[in-house]
Structure formats: structure tokens, C-alpha cells
Amino acid sequence: xxxxxxxxPISSTPEKVYGALTTQTALRAWWTADAKxxxxxxxxxxxxxxxxxxxxxxxxEKLEPGKRVVWSCHGDNPEWTGTTLxxxxxxxxxxxxxxxxxxxxxxxxxxxxxxNSSWGELMHRLRDHVEDKNPGPHWKE
Amino acid sequence: MPDIxxxxxxxxxxxxxxxxxxxxxxxxxxxxxDVVLHPEAVDLGFFNRATVYCVxxxxxxxxETEWFCKSGEEWEGTRLRFILNETKGQTLLRxxxxxxxxxxxxxxSCNTTWGALMFRLKAVxxxxxxxxxxxxxxxxx
Numbered sequence: 001x002x003x004x005x006x007x008x009p010i011s012s013t014p015e016k017v018y019g020a021l022t023t024q025t026a027l028r029a030w031w032t033a034d035a036k037x038x039x040x041x042x043x044x045x046x047x048x049x050x051x052x053x054x055x056x057x058x059x060x061e062k063l064e065p066g067k068r069v070v071w072s073c074h075g076d077n078p079e080w081t082g083t084t085l086x087x088x089x090x091x092x093x094x095x096x097x098x099x100x101x102x103x104x105x106x107x108x109x110x111x112x113x114x115x116n117s118s119w120g121e122l123m124h125r126l127r128d129h130v131e132d133k134n135p136g137p138h139w140k141e
Numbered sequence: 142m143p144d145i146x147x148x149x150x151x152x153x154x155x156x157x158x159x160x161x162x163x164x165x166x167x168x169x170x171x172x173x174x175d176v177v178l179h180p181e182a183v184d185l186g187f188f189n190r191a192t193v194y195c196v197x198x199x200x201x202x203x204x205e206t207e208w209f210c211k212s213g214e215e216w217e218g219t220r221l222r223f224i225l226n227e228t229k230g231q232t233l234l235r236x237x238x239x240x241x242x243x244x245x246x247x248x249x250s251c252n253t254t255w256g257a258l259m260f261r262l263k264a265v266x267x268x269x270x271x272x273x274x275x276x277x278x279x280x281x282x
Contacts, residue, residue: 004251005249005252006252006253006256007246007249007250008250008253032252052149057281089280099249108146110148112146113146113148113235114148114149114150114258116146116147116148116252117147117148117149117255117256117259117260118256119253119256120147120252120253120254120255120256120257120258121256121257121259122256123253123262124253124256124257125246
């Protein structure tokens with residue numbers, strides 16, 4: 001099993017970072033314009049990329065306001081199925097540290113490395129969104 | 142010894158990517174604005190030179206470039222390896238930052254930063270407007 005790990009300090013509050021991960025409007029502003037989420041524990045979330053050439057289907061497992069968000073992935077890419085995405089939010093001085101783990105990959109593959117790079121880019125977009133720099137979503141359709 | 146691994150598909154031939162990863166002038170287009178060129182080595186300055194990485198060119202071939210890091214508390218002794226695989230005018234870039242002593246917080250932060258850097262490098266190689274991720278004084282906007 002392999003895990004992808006990322007972290008980024010953000011000039012904002014834990015509440016605002018949490019908001020960027022838990023509302024459809026925010027997820028559309030930094031990740032993909034094609035995001036649909038049922039904003040509650042047990043709700044489904046779908047993230048479409050490149051006109052739905054790929055769709056990631058998640059279930060929202062945990063929502064701890066200002067602290068933690070956990071999703072489980074149920075497709076459609078077979079390498080993503082069975083993985084878990086955990087976002088941990090904590091104050092750090094005047095900043096907020098966002099830590100992210102995409103865990104339970106079955107193997108370290110090419111897609112694993114490609115996704116590692118994409119998550120790095122996305123963490124920066126998420127930060128810029130929370131810091132009101134309006135980066136726009138990485139995937140526009 | 143943990144390694145950082147990135148992978149990105151670039152819509153440009155390897156001959157367009159190679160100069161961007163094998164010279165200080167190349168680095169200044171996507172990585173850091175503040176570069177000082179030495180024979181076979183480059184100093185990269187970050188945050189008004191609060192951090193300076195000195196990297197020495199170890200190997201440079203059209204499809205593989207390697208740099209040895211000579212400074213930085215956690216970077217010293219690590220290696221940056223860029224491997225290019227061209228197919229039909231497209232290049233798969235595989236990057237490894239190898240030889241970290243430990244999987245620290247800084248290792249994770251650098252993993253995230255390398256992800257964003259891969260997308261800056263891709264944009265430059267594809268002729269899209271961008272600036273290096275780090276200006277002389279901080280993060281580029």
C-alpha cells in the first residue's frame with residue numbers, strides 16, 4: 001500500500017479552509033468546474049474531468065468542522081477505487097496548515113506519480129482560492 | 142532513503158523540454174526568478190535569499206539530466222533527476238528528487254511544491270504564458 005502526502009500553509013482561518021473542501025461552489029472554484037456534491041456525511045460527491053472522460057466518485061465519510069474531512073473513493077478509475085482521501089486542518093501560528101493524504105493505493109504506478117504532481121498543483125490552487133486570489137479550477141470542463 | 146516522484150505529460154517534443162531542466166536559464170523560466178549561473182552549477186534564491194540552493198550538473202543528455210544538491214539543510218546530498226520519454230511529439234517527464242535522509246515535514250512540503258513546479262514547466266514547454274513559481278521575494282502571483 002502506498003500513500004500520497006501533501007501539505008501547504010495557508011494565510012487564512014481553519015474555518016475558511018474547511019469551507020473550501022466542503023461546499024460545491026468552492027470545489028468548483030479550484031479543482032474542477034464539474035463537481036457535484038451532496039454536502040453531508042454519507043453524501044456522494046462526483047468530480048468530472050475533461051468532459052467526463054474521467055469521473056471520480058466519492059462518498060463523504062467524515063466532516064469535522066474546521067478540522068477534518070474524509071472521503072472514500074468508489075471509482076471510476078480502478079487505481080483510485082478503494083483509496084481514501086483525508087484532509088487535516090490545523091492552526092499554525094497566524095496561518096493554517098492543510099495536510100492531505102491520498103492513501104491505500106495498491107501500487108506505486110505511473111498514475112500514482114501523475115496524481116502526485118496534480119495534487120501538488122491542486123494544493124496551490126486551493127491555497128490561492130482560500131487567500132482570495134481567484135485561481136480558477138484546474139479542470140475547466 | 143525516501144524519494145519524491147513526479148510525472149507529467151507535456152504536449153511538446155523532448156528537445157523543447159530538455160533545455161528547461163538542464164540549465165539555470167531554463168530553471169529561471171519556471172522555477173525561480175533568482176538564479177546565478179556558474180560553470181556547471183546554479184544558485185537558486187528563494188524568499189530574498191533566505192534559502193539558496195546550489196545545484197551542480199552531474200549528467201546532461203537529451204533524455205536524462207541529473208543535478209547534485211550542494212546546499213540546504215535537508216537538500217544537501219540529494220539529487221534531482223529529469224527523465225524524458227518522447228512519443229509522437231509528446232513528452233512524458235519523470236522527475237525524481239532522490240536521496241532524502243528522512244520523510245520529514247519539509248519533504249512533504251517539497252513534494253507539494255514540485256507538483257506545482259511540474260505544471261509551470263509544462264506551461265513553458267507548451268509555449269503558454271506563465272512565470273516562475275518563485276519570484277525573488279516569495280511566491281509568484
